[in-house]
Amino acid sequence: MTAAHTPVxxxxxxxxxxxxxxEPVFAPLDFQxxxxxxxLVEGDxxxxxxxxxxxxxxxxxxxxxxxxxxxxxLQRDTCAGEILFxxxxxxxxxxxxPRENLQIAAGLFGCRDGTSVISVLxxxxxxxxxxxxxxxxxxxxxxxxxLARLLLLPATLWLLDEPYANLxxxxxxxxxxxxxxxxxxGGAALVTSHGAVSFHGGEPRHIRMHA
Amino acid sequence: MSHPGLLTACAAMLRRDLTLAWRRRGDIAMPVLxxxxxxxxxxxxxxxxxxxxxxxxxxxxxxxxxxxxxLALDAMFSSDIEDGSLxxxxxxxxxxxxxxxxxxxxHWLTTALPLIVIAPLLAAMLHLPGAVIPVLLLxxxxxxxxxxxxxxxxxxxxxxxxxxxxxLALMLLPLCVPAVIFAAGAVAAAQQGLPWLAPIAWLGxxxxxxxxxxxxxxxAALRIALDA
Numbered sequence: 001m002t003a004a005h006t007p008v009x010x011x012x013x014x015x016x017x018x019x020x021x022x023e024p025v026f027a028p029l030d031f032q033x034x035x036x037x038x039x040l041v042e043g044d045x046x047x048x049x050x051x052x053x054x055x056x057x058x059x060x061x062x063x064x065x066x067x068x069x070x071x072x073x074l075q076r077d078t079c080a081g082e083i084l085f086x087x088x089x090x091x092x093x094x095x096x097x098p099r100e101n102l103q104i105a106a107g108l109f110g111c112r113d114g115t116s117v118i119s120v121l122x123x124x125x126x127x128x129x130x131x132x133x134x135x136x137x138x139x140x141x142x143x144x145x146x147l148a149r150l151l152l153l154p155a156t157l158w159l160l161d162e163p164y165a166n167l168x169x170x171x172x173x174x175x176x177x178x179x180x181x182x183x184x185x186g187g188a189a190l191v192t193s194h195g196a197v198s199f200h201g202g203e204p205r206h207i208r209m210h211a
Numbered sequence: 212m213s214h215p216g217l218l219t220a221c222a223a224m225l226r227r228d229l230t231l232a233w234r235r236r237g238d239i240a241m242p243v244l245x246x247x248x249x250x251x252x253x254x255x256x257x258x259x260x261x262x263x264x265x266x267x268x269x270x271x272x273x274x275x276x277x278x279x280x281x282l283a284l285d286a287m288f289s290s291d292i293e294d295g296s297l298x299x300x301x302x303x304x305x306x307x308x309x310x311x312x313x314x315x316x317x318h319w320l321t322t323a324l325p326l327i328v329i330a331p332l333l334a335a336m337l338h339l340p341g342a343v344i345p346v347l348l349l350x351x352x353x354x355x356x357x358x359x360x361x362x363x364x365x366x367x368x369x370x371x372x373x374x375x376x377x378x379l380a381l382m383l384l385p386l387c388v389p390a391v392i393f394a395a396g397a398v399a400a401a402q403q404g405l406p407w408l409a410p411i412a413w414l415g416x417x418x419x420x421x422x423x424x425x426x427x428x429x430x431a432a433l434r435i436a437l438d439a
Binding site for chain 2: 057059095100104
C-alpha cells in the first residue's frame with residue numbers, strides 16, 4: 001500500500017494537548033477523523049471536552065503536538081467556513097427571530113445548494129416560530145434554532161458540544177438523523193455527549209479524554 | 212463550495228446590528244437625552260449671559276457629545292461575547308477586521324449620528340452663532356467616528372475583564388484629547404473669523420489612519436480575548 005492510496009484524513013491529531021497556565025488540561029490525544037466518520041468525545045466533567053472542540057475549531061491555540069487539516073497544519077484561512085462549531089453558547093441574538101439569526105449566518109457562511117432559511121426552519125421543527133424573538137423560545141427551541149445552522153451552512157466538519165442537551169425525544173432523533181445524513185454525504189462530525197447516542201450509520205469512533 | 216461575497220457579508224452584519232439597535236430603541240435615546248440635559252445645565256449654572264456662553268459653546272458641545280458616546284461604548288462587543296455570536300463571527304470565512312469594521316460603523320450610526328443631528332440644537336441653546344454651526348458639524352463628523360474607532364479597540368482590549376466601564380473611560384479619555392483639541396480649535400477659529408481648515412484636516416488624517424488600523428487591532432484583541 002502506498003501513501004497515494006491511503007486517503008488523507010480530514011482531521012488528524014498527534015499527541016495533541018492544551019496548556020492552561022502551564023498545566024495540561026487533558027492527556028495527549030491521538031486520533032484521525034476521515035470524511036464520513038463520526039467521533040464521540042467522552043470524558044467526565046472537566047476532562048476538557050469543550051476545550052478540545054474549541055481547539056479543533058481554531059478558537060484556541062494548540063498547546064503541544066500537531067493538528068492537521070487535510071494533511072496540512074490547521075490554520076484559520078485554510079479551513080475557514082468548512083468547520084461548523086456549535087458550543088454551549090448558541091450564537092443566537094435574543095432580540096432577533098430564528099429567521100433573522102439564520103439569515104445572518106447564511107450571509108457570513110453561505111447556504112447549501114437547495115436549502116433556504118424557511119425550508120430549514122420547517123425541517124428543524126420551528127414551524128410557526130420563525131418570527132418569534134429568540135428570547136421568547138424555550139431552551140429546546142433555542143437549541144433547535146441553533147441546530148438549523150447544521151442544515152443550512154455548507155460545512156464539512158461539525159463540532160457539536162452537547163447537541164442533545166435540552167432536546168426532547170424527537171429532537172434527539174432529529175440530531176441523530178442529521179448526523180447520519182451528514183456522514184453518508186461525505187461530512188464528518190465530532191460530538192461530545194453524556195447521553196447515549198443511537199447512531200445507525202455504523203459504530204462511531206470513540207475519543208476518550210482523561211484529565 | 213463558494214462563500215458569500217464580501218458585500219453580502221458586510222450588508223448582513225450591518226443589517227444585523229442596525230436591527231438589534233432598532234429593537235432596543237430606548238438605548239439609542241439615552242446618550243441623546245444625556246447630552247441634552249448636560250448642555251441645558253450650563254446656562255443655569257453660568258447664567259444666561261450671551262458672551263460667556265458663546266465663548267464656551269463649541270467646547271461644551273464637543274465634550275458633551277464625546278462623553279455621551281462613552282455611555283454606549285462598552286456594550287459594543289459584550290453581548291456578542293456573552294451569547295457566542297463572536298465565536299461564530301471569528302469562524303466565518305470572512306475577514307474578521309472587516310466584519311468588526313461594520314459593527315463599528317453600525318455603532319457610530321446608532322450612537323453618534325443622533326448626537327450630531329441634535330448638535331445644532333445644543334449649539335443654539337448656548338448661543339453659538341449660526342455661521343459657526345457648519346464648522347461644528349464638520350468637526351463632529353470627523354471626531355465622532357475617530358472616537359468610535361479608538362473606543363472599539365479599547366473595548367476589544369478590555370473585553371475579557373469585568374467592570375470594564377471605568378477602566379475604559381480612564382484609557383479612552385487621554386486618547387480623545389487630540390480629537391477634542393483639534394475639533395474645538397476649528398470651532399474657535401471659525402468663531403474668530405480665522406481659517407479653520409488646518410485642524411479639520413488633522414482630524415481627517417487621524418480618522419483615515421484609524422479607519423485602516425483600528426479594525427485590525429480590534430480583530431487581534433478579540434481573538435486574544437476568545438483564546439483565554
